[in-house]
Amino acid sequence: MPAVTPPAPPVVDGVEWRRPGPSARQLRGDMLLALLLAAGAATSLVLFRATGVAADGPWWGGAIGAAALTLPLALRRRWPEPVALVVAAAFMTGAQLGVVEGLFSNICLFIAIYTVGAWGRSRTRALVVRLVIVVAMFAWLFWGLVHYSAMPDHLPELARTGGVISPYVAYGLVNVLTNVLYFGGAWYFGDSAYRSARARTALEQRTAELAAERERSRRQAVALERLRIARELHDVVAHHVSVIGVQAGAARRVLQSDPDAAATALEAIESSSREAVTELHALLGTLRADGEPEPAAASTHGIARIAELAADADGTGVPTAFAVVGVPRPAPSLVEASAYRVVQEALTNVRKHGGPAATADVRVRWSAESVEVEVANTGAVRRAADASPAARAAAAPNGSGLGLIGMRERVAAAGGELEAGPRARGGFLVRAAFPLGSNGATAPQDTTAPDGTGTGTAREARA
Missing domain, CATH: 3.30.565.10 (Histidine kinase-like ATPase, C-terminal domain)
Structure with a gap:
């Protein structure tokens, strides 16, 4: 009987474990997810524009924004960092121009940041990319809050002064807390998925080693019996x-x-x-x-x-x-x-x-x-x-x-x-x-x- 040798997975207990690339089945799943999100974003954009809640930018701008937010996710597990940067740039640009809706765009950004944490081969690069995105988002958020605080016609129902804390400041704090939970959740769940994959690979490696050890013991027992x-x-x-x-x-x-x-x-x-x-x-x-x-x-x-x-x-x-x-x-x-x-x-x-x-x-x-x-x-x-x-x-x-x-x-x-x-x-x-x-x-x-x-x-x- 030929010797049974365990597979050679990436080093789990060494310096750094590099997660293997996605399988063909996972890539097909990502492609299907991107198409479903694109269809959902287009439908949501039509509904938002019909209600008048969304900005009245050109419809082709909304179509481009929806495509830029959703379609790159088809490659999210193969190239997680570039996809996250593209989705984040499309999110900020579309929101600034008022051509994207607020539901599926947030879902796409969450998935992109999550994927960087779960599938980033280099943990240093994954950390840097997520930090760049989060810092840019919070800088954009604070700039908007400060910029619109001097414009009384923006959210006129929120007074800028009054009481222990003004309504506008409370509105800004709610936005900050929401974004902390949003980005913190994407970051945490991405890292948890990476750790789970790492632990699963370690378990598979040890299982293969135990199987090989059992096979060696069996062969030794046969040799001793002979x-x-x-x-x-x-x-x-x-x-x-x-x-x-x-x-x-x-x-x-x-x-x-x-x-x-x-x-x-x-x-x-x-x-x-x-x-x-x-x-x-x-x-x-x-x-x-x-x-x-x-x-x-x-x-x-x-x-x-x-x-x-x-x-x-x-x-x-x-x-x-x-x-x-x-x-x-x-x-x-x-x-x-x-x-x-x-x-x-x-x-x-x-x-x-x-x-x-x-x-x-x-x-x-x-x-x-x-x-x-x-x-x-x-x-x-x-x-x-x-x-x-x-x-x-x-x-x-x-x-x-x-x-x-x-x-x-x-x-x-x-x-x-x-x-x-x-x-x-x-x-x-x-x-x-x-x-x-x-x-x-x-x-x-x-x-x-x-x-x-x-x-x-x-x-x-x-x-």
């Missing part, structure tokens, strides 16, 4: 194939001279083959599709069955002693399976690399906090005449070391420690210690067998 299955396959196949090879060699050598021994070796081959098929079937069953019941896994092999491994090794021509030190205790399933597989792999290596006269010693040590499994082999080639045909067939060239790597990974996954290496007295030692509690692995103990023969310390294993 590694586990590969390790299990290696252990199962290597163990049973080595047993089959040893028994086949022994049967070939004694087929003419000792048919009974050959038949016994063939029976061992048959038994080992069946057991290998059973374990492979249980292991590969974990690869079934989702929703199917899980088969019995190979993890049913535990510490209690290590004695069977020792007996099998002994029966295939490698003299193997087995001992249990301490009182067995319940162990986690992972520890059970790992200890079994470590012993299985170690005995397989004895058969493959120990030589025709090698012997093995398998021990399981229990303590209050840990369990330790140990496989030691002499690896000494005494006399070929002293070895059985099966033992002579066990000699093999050196391996690739993957078995030891697998053992190390398996023991580490169970929280244990592994010692593997040549012994000072000769031969090879594999010792794995697993924790039984939650405090981690404990150091291996140098335990002497009941018969008085030592098995070598961890320091000897590293020597």
